[in-house]
């Protein structure tokens with residue numbers, strides 16, 4: 501059976517973004533590939549980036565993702581960004597995964613061979629040790645030869661007012677300078693775009709920016725390209741007569757006879773139901789309106805006057821049609837949500853040529 505929708509990833513757009521970000525940060529990247537590489541497909545993103553010199557390694561959020569990634573033999577380091585449970589540490593460490601630690605309990609549970617990145621909480625208040633405690637844990641880990649890196653996470657680098665991010669970086673520097681021989685990283689994508697080179701850092705962790713998106717006020721910093729183009733197939737084309745309604749709730753009434761294409765993509769595939777009433781799709785060089793409520797598996801599209809047939813493929817979003825940023829805005833979503841919401845029925849395809 502053939503899929504009815506495809507997320508095509510441009511290897512060249514991804515390589516371009518990574519080059520731009522790494523150059524701006526002045527360091528190689530620890531590429532976040534959590535949540536199936538921000539919805540782009542873990543295996544495809546690894547394939548596209550495994551040979552790139554800009555990518556030092558990969559970061560994941562969940563132990564299951566770390567195991568999945570290790571099975572792809574990325575030939576590059578993998579860092580788990582959240583705590584492993586004590587009974588998972590040995591297996592992860594055997595797989596070569598770098599563990600994150602931020603508490604004494606985690607340090608106590610570490611297998612002897614585990615290598616770790618120490619997480620410093622400088623204000624995100626999510627994970628990690630406060631700076632004074634981090635200094636203490638770092639010394640213990642360094643003595644045991646287990647400390648491979650030290651890092652923090654910025655809570656507000658996407659805020660035009662960078663004062664809180666700067667405070668976080670100062671706190672981090674206070675700890676980091678005590679461990680000059682291990683890897684250090686702090687910047688997410690917004691951090692790279694906002695700050696560029698940061699003293700003392702050896703890596704950066706841009707996620708969303710690597711896949712082509714910047715916060716609005718930072719959009720001119722680098723020419724990032726959206727990596728994903730989403731395509732969906734037309735299932736049928738039919739006429740809706742003047743005065744008739746379309747889809748659940750009859751939200752849209754045809755003002756005149758209308759040709760409607762039923763497209764085989766719905767909110768279960770990540771096309772946001774909340775974009776109902778605003779969504780548009782690029783068809784043969786024109787923007788055409790989505791008609792009525794977006795359904796779980798399908799939506800209807802006005803193709804009046806166009807040459808559209810069952811079986812045709814349409815570009816639902818992408819670099820050269822409707823920017824995914826716009827679709828996210830119609831749905832009241834962050835780009836993070838739109839991309840990670842792309843469903844399992846959507847086939848991920850790596851385009852190595854484009």
Ligand SMILES: *Cc1c(COP(=O)(O)O)cnc(C)c1O
Pocket residue numbers: 532581653687688689690705706707708709
């Ligand atoms: C997700 C994540 C990142 C990447 O953040 P972006 O905003 O996508 O650049 C970096 N570091 C940590 C710890 C994360 O959880």
